[in-house]
Amino acid sequence: MLQSIEARTGAAVGTSWPESTPAEIDQAVAAAATVADTFAATSAAQRASLLRALALALEADGTALIALADLETGLGLPRLTGELARTTFQLRGFADVLDAGTIHAVLADDAAVAGAPPVGRPRLAKVRVPVGPVAMFSASNFPFAFSVLGGDTAAALAAGCPVVVKGHPAHPALSRQTAALAQRVVAEQSLPAGVFGFVQGAAIAVGVQLVQAPAVAAVAFTGSFKGGTALAKLASERPRPIPFYGELGSVNPLVVLPAAAEKSGAELAATLAGSIALGAGQFCTSPGVILAFKDAASDAFVAAFAQALQATQPHAMLSAAIRSTFDNGVARWRATDSLTPLVADDAAGAAMPRPFLAEVQAADFIANHALHEEVFGSAALVVRVVSVDEAIAVLRSIGGSLTATLWGAETESDATRSLVRAATQIAGRVLFAGVPTGVAVTQAQLHGGPFPASTQPFTTSVGYAAVDRFLRPVALQDAPAWLL
Amino acid sequence: MLQSIEARTGAAVGTSWPESTPAEIDQAVAAAATVADTFAATSAAQRASLLRALALALEADGTALIALADLETGLGLPRLTGELARTTFQLRGFADVLDAGTIHAVLADDAAVAGAPPVGRPRLAKVRVPVGPVAMFSASNFPFAFSVLGGDTAAALAAGCPVVVKGHPAHPALSRQTAALAQRVVAEQSLPAGVFGFVQGAAIAVGVQLVQAPAVAAVAFTGSFKGGTALAKLASERPRPIPFYGELGSVNPLVVLPAAAEKSGAELAATLAGSIALGAGQFCTSPGVILAFKDAASDAFVAAFAQALQATQPHAMLSAAIRSTFDNGVARWRATDSLTPLVADDAAGAAMPRPFLAEVQAADFIANHALHEEVFGSAALVVRVVSVDEAIAVLRSIGGSLTATLWGAETESDATRSLVRAATQIAGRVLFAGVPTGVAVTQAQLHGGPFPASTQPFTTSVGYAAVDRFLRPVALQDAPAWLL
Numbered sequence: 001m002l003q004s005i006e007a008r009t010g011a012a013v014g015t016s017w018p019e020s021t022p023a024e025i026d027q028a029v030a031a032a033a034t035v036a037d038t039f040a041a042t043s044a045a046q047r048a049s050l051l052r053a054l055a056l057a058l059e060a061d062g063t064a065l066i067a068l069a070d071l072e073t074g075l076g077l078p079r080l081t082g083e084l085a086r087t088t089f090q091l092r093g094f095a096d097v098l099d100a101g102t103i104h105a106v107l108a109d110d111a112a113v114a115g116a117p118p119v120g121r122p123r124l125a126k127v128r129v130p131v132g133p134v135a136m137f138s139a140s141n142f143p144f145a146f147s148v149l150g151g152d153t154a155a156a157l158a159a160g161c162p163v164v165v166k167g168h169p170a171h172p173a174l175s176r177q178t179a180a181l182a183q184r185v186v187a188e189q190s191l192p193a194g195v196f197g198f199v200q201g202a203a204i205a206v207g208v209q210l211v212q213a214p215a216v217a218a219v220a221f222t223g224s225f226k227g228g229t230a231l232a233k234l235a236s237e238r239p240r241p242i243p244f245y246g247e248l249g250s251v252n253p254l255v256v257l258p259a260a261a262e263k264s265g266a267e268l269a270a271t272l273a274g275s276i277a278l279g280a281g282q283f284c285t286s287p288g289v290i291l292a293f294k295d296a297a298s299d300a301f302v303a304a305f306a307q308a309l310q311a312t313q314p315h316a317m318l319s320a321a322i323r324s325t326f327d328n329g330v331a332r333w334r335a336t337d338s339l340t341p342l343v344a345d346d347a348a349g350a351a352m353p354r355p356f357l358a359e360v361q362a363a364d365f366i367a368n369h370a371l372h373e374e375v376f377g378s379a380a381l382v383v384r385v386v387s388v389d390e391a392i393a394v395l396r397s398i399g400g401s402l403t404a405t406l407w408g409a410e411t412e413s414d415a416t417r418s419l420v421r422a423a424t425q426i427a428g429r430v431l432f433a434g435v436p437t438g439v440a441v442t443q444a445q446l447h448g449g450p451f452p453a454s455t456q457p458f459t460t461s462v463g464y465a466a467v468d469r470f471l472r473p474v475a476l477q478d479a480p481a482w483l484l
Numbered sequence: 485m486l487q488s489i490e491a492r493t494g495a496a497v498g499t500s501w502p503e504s505t506p507a508e509i510d511q512a513v514a515a516a517a518t519v520a521d522t523f524a525a526t527s528a529a530q531r532a533s534l535l536r537a538l539a540l541a542l543e544a545d546g547t548a549l550i551a552l553a554d555l556e557t558g559l560g561l562p563r564l565t566g567e568l569a570r571t572t573f574q575l576r577g578f579a580d581v582l583d584a585g586t587i588h589a590v591l592a593d594d595a596a597v598a599g600a601p602p603v604g605r606p607r608l609a610k611v612r613v614p615v616g617p618v619a620m621f622s623a624s625n626f627p628f629a630f631s632v633l634g635g636d637t638a639a640a641l642a643a644g645c646p647v648v649v650k651g652h653p654a655h656p657a658l659s660r661q662t663a664a665l666a667q668r669v670v671a672e673q674s675l676p677a678g679v680f681g682f683v684q685g686a687a688i689a690v691g692v693q694l695v696q697a698p699a700v701a702a703v704a705f706t707g708s709f710k711g712g713t714a715l716a717k718l719a720s721e722r723p724r725p726i727p728f729y730g731e732l733g734s735v736n737p738l739v740v741l742p743a744a745a746e747k748s749g750a751e752l753a754a755t756l757a758g759s760i761a762l763g764a765g766q767f768c769t770s771p772g773v774i775l776a777f778k779d780a781a782s783d784a785f786v787a788a789f790a791q792a793l794q795a796t797q798p799h800a801m802l803s804a805a806i807r808s809t810f811d812n813g814v815a816r817w818r819a820t821d822s823l824t825p826l827v828a829d830d831a832a833g834a835a836m837p838r839p840f841l842a843e844v845q846a847a848d849f850i851a852n853h854a855l856h857e858e859v860f861g862s863a864a865l866v867v868r869v870v871s872v873d874e875a876i877a878v879l880r881s882i883g884g885s886l887t888a889t890l891w892g893a894e895t896e897s898d899a900t901r902s903l904v905r906a907a908t909q910i911a912g913r914v915l916f917a918g919v920p921t922g923v924a925v926t927q928a929q930l931h932g933g934p935f936p937a938s939t940q941p942f943t944t945s946v947g948y949a950a951v952d953r954f955l956r957p958v959a960l961q962d963a964p965a966w967l968l
Contacts, residue, residue, distance in 0.1 A: 037902070037905055041901075041905070082600075082601065082602075086602040089602035107928070108928035108949075110924075110929075117570065117922060117924065118573035118574070118925055119573070121924035121926060122915075122924065124924060124926050124928040124929055125928055126928040126930060126949075129905075129909065132909070232720075233720075236720050240934070240935050241935050241939070243942070399724055409964060410964045411964075412966035412967075417525075418521070420967065421521055421524065421525070421613075424958045425613065425616070427958065428957075428958060428959065429958065429960075429961060430958060430960055430961065430963075431961040431962060432960070432961065432963050432967075433606070433961070433962040434962060438601060440594075440606065440608060441602055442592075442594040442605060443592040443594055444591070444592035444593060444608040444609055444610040444959055445594075445610075446957050446958060450724070451724050457727075457956055458727070458956055458957060460957070463959075465592075465610075465957075468942075472934075472941055472942055473912075473930050473949075474912060474930060475913040475914070475929055475944075475947075476913075476914055477913060477914065477916065477917070477918065478915060478917040478918060479914075480894045480896075480916055482895075482896035483904065
């Protein structure tokens with residue numbers, strides 16, 4: 001059964017309702033499969049109209065949806081108002097991409113060349129075709145932007161793929177209400193209902209059935225490492241494997257080079273503490289590993305950073321399950337001998353979590369694999385390094401990450417070049433200023449990165465290139481005029 | 485032990501030599517890893533120079549290499565001369581791509597916008613970075629174009645990734661000689677030896693070690709379904725999974741619409757027979773399933789096609805193992821009750837194989853999964869259909885294929901549109917004229933397609949977009965001027 005829970009109190013709100021049954025999930029996938037060819041054949045203008053109508057409907061119901069989201073997630077009205085604005089911006093942004101014509105464009109068109117190969121060739125034109133029904137798994141931590149009508153859904157619909165959305169059980173009433181809104185808009189746009197399907201359930205079986213459904217052509221997932229890797233395995237073990245676009249978490253290392261600590265250490269310390277405390281650290285791009293050197297300016301930076309983090313306000317977490325995982329992660333760090341706590345109030349029994357920060361030497365960090373795993377929430381490690389080479393070794397030990405941030409790399413040198421190369425080798429986005437929380441929706445955005453940040457590191461789940469995940473290139477050889 | 489075998493006689497030539505040891509494989513990977521950053525930092529001009537020097541060296545040694553290839557594969561001098569020309573064309577083509585600057589280009593550059601998100605944003609520029617060492621598995625059936633200095637190697641080197649090539653044991657002396665040539669050219673170009681590594685071995689363990697080596701960042705593979713799926717599984721089960729670009733075979737359905745049979749059936753029958761007989765059908769794009777309708781013109785087409793195939797010259801196969809697999813596949817088809825043989829000379833004991841062709845009704849074909857599997861060699865099935873809808877059902881039952889060919893789709897209609905949509909859903913390349921054998925090396929080429937044609941259906945292993953497999957996009961946020 002599904003039950004709406006008030007995040008701040010843990011109290012049940014309203015009556016519970018049943019999960020989607022296997023038969024209902026089958027029906028949702030079958031409906032998507034039935035309309036896949038029709039929807040693939042819609043014009044860019046029709047799909048742009050759908051996306052804009054969805055944005056408008058979200059805005060029309062905005063006040064009620066935001067209130068419900070706040071009740072179920074505790075994320076607060078300012079954050080949720082901003083997130084809804086981001087979600088409608090994103091829907092309209094994909095509509096603009098459709099208007100620009102790039103989705104249906106001929107990507108490359110090589111004229112025929114007379115004569116024998118290899119110089120002689122037929123005409124070849126590369127186009128892209130929608131892959132078919134996409135199963136979309138909503139995230140807990142973004143009830144709008146990575147949920148029912150979030151970026152994955154917007155990208156799949158823009159590409160011409162029907163979606164079957166699995167709502168996240170941490171905000172079930174909001175998910176249901178948003179899905180009803182989407183289904184109403186699809187009907188108003190005179191599109192078949194199969195274009196937008198919706199299922200709900202907390203049981204693992206719901207997701208397993210979606211990933212294994214033969215008619216599902218691709219999966220988009222934002223969530224935990226454990227759930228994501230299990231579903232990715234199922235996707236690859238199908239008789240006909242399908243792409244599994246999973247975003248599974250990230251530690252987001254941030255390197256504070258001595259030049260930055262020297263120049264503006266106090267200001268950066270406050271910025272960083274704010275980024276880690278924001279929304280109780282429940283962002284996939286929250287910085288979890290801070291690399292600091294050992295000079296006087298770096299020492300001062302670390303002290304200021306710890307002080308600023310200590311002073312941040314507590315914030316409820318999304319659900320009791322997420323809070324419990326956070327508490328367990330912090331307890332594991334507390335029990336690690338090589339860590340020296342810097343911010344470590346005990347809040348295990350309190351309603352709100354407290355941030356946790358500890359310091360560790362580079363060699364100890366590198367040697368302890370458990371420290372390379374994300375603790376989802378306001379928890380971070382300061383890793384002390386003595387050289388750029390040691391910083392590179394720390395980055396390499398972390399492996400894949402959504403982001404890596406380098407503060408103080410404004411001046412070119414061999415050392416800086418090596419550090420940038422190492423950062424680009426492990427991350428999908430490399431920042432040279434600011435903090436990684438806040439992911440702009442643009443064409444150049446890359447929200448992905450080597451495993452485990454993404455199971456498909458060449459793709460992005462944020463920004464307009466997200467449509468590329470659902471459009472497979474096909475070369476048309478000697479295509480008739482009516483087709484191109 | 486490795487032994488050069490004369491393909492036409494099965495006789496051993498020269499002395500045998502040992503497979504690469506685990507220590508040697510480790511050394512090759514370690515050498516590639518050591519130079520990965522240096523090679524990634526080379527200029528486009530340096531890598532273009534390397535590729536052109538490799539092409540020139542292949543031409544300089546061409547006569548000897550072609551003779552050795554002919555001895556080990558039996559493919560014949562005209563075909564091998566053409567294949568070497570294709571290989572050098574391809575190397576120079578990637579050099580031209582490097583000259584054009586697209587590999588190091590900024591793919592998207594979004595200027596900063598002042599203000600609050602979602603409109604406000606930092607500057608984001610998307611670039612691409614070489615993934616690191618690539619393990620490359622050579623194919624048996626293209627001793628030049630898909631082997632040591634074939635398309636995968638050219639693409640990886642163009643991208644700035646060192647390669648560790650595994651030579652194919654079916655042409656071991658040619659592989660060793662080509663690798664020696666490559667290593668000499670790398671040295672002459674003043675590049676570190678680790679840029680091009682080479683290992684050899686017929687044992688499965690050699691490939692397993694390469695795929696599991698922690699420093700290997702991606703795998704390119706052309707070969708069998710069985711070997712490819714086993715290695716792909718290992719790649720996905722690594723602690724840090726890596727992309728496995730596998731091309732695993734394809735049945736390449738070809739639809740002869742009544743209009744085409746009516747207009748030029750006799751000519752098409754001869755063309756098709758030639759495509760299937762070419763090189764004993766040892767092409768991954770050889771047509772294996774021919775869909776024909778049931779009108780008089782289609783009956784005449786099938787009769788002419790069978791007659792033309794019957795009349796083709798026999799041709800030695802690449803190796804005793806490949807011949808044995810072909811004989812087993814044909815024997816399986818002979819024993820299938822629903823098949824009516826059309827061309828079925830018994831050549832099980834003869835030195836050269838004979839082509840095999842049988843006819844089957846659409847419903848029987850769809851119901852029998854074993855018939856959807858490729859029989860590598862000159863063997864094909866004629867599937868009789870009564871309607872475009874039935875043709876679509878046959879295409880869907882086949883699933884993924886490198887190519888699908890539609891003859892007679894020159895006129896637009898709902899039926900033709902549906903057929904084209906079905907073809908693009910299952911294939912990486914859709915042809916409207918000609919035969920799928922012969923894969924042009926161009927920008928628009930797509931040699932891939934849904935599983936099992938490719939394990940990464942969004943990518944291509946032929947044509948200049950093949951570099952995209954080894955260049956991972958990264959978003960640079962607020963990058964300093966020196967970096968862009």
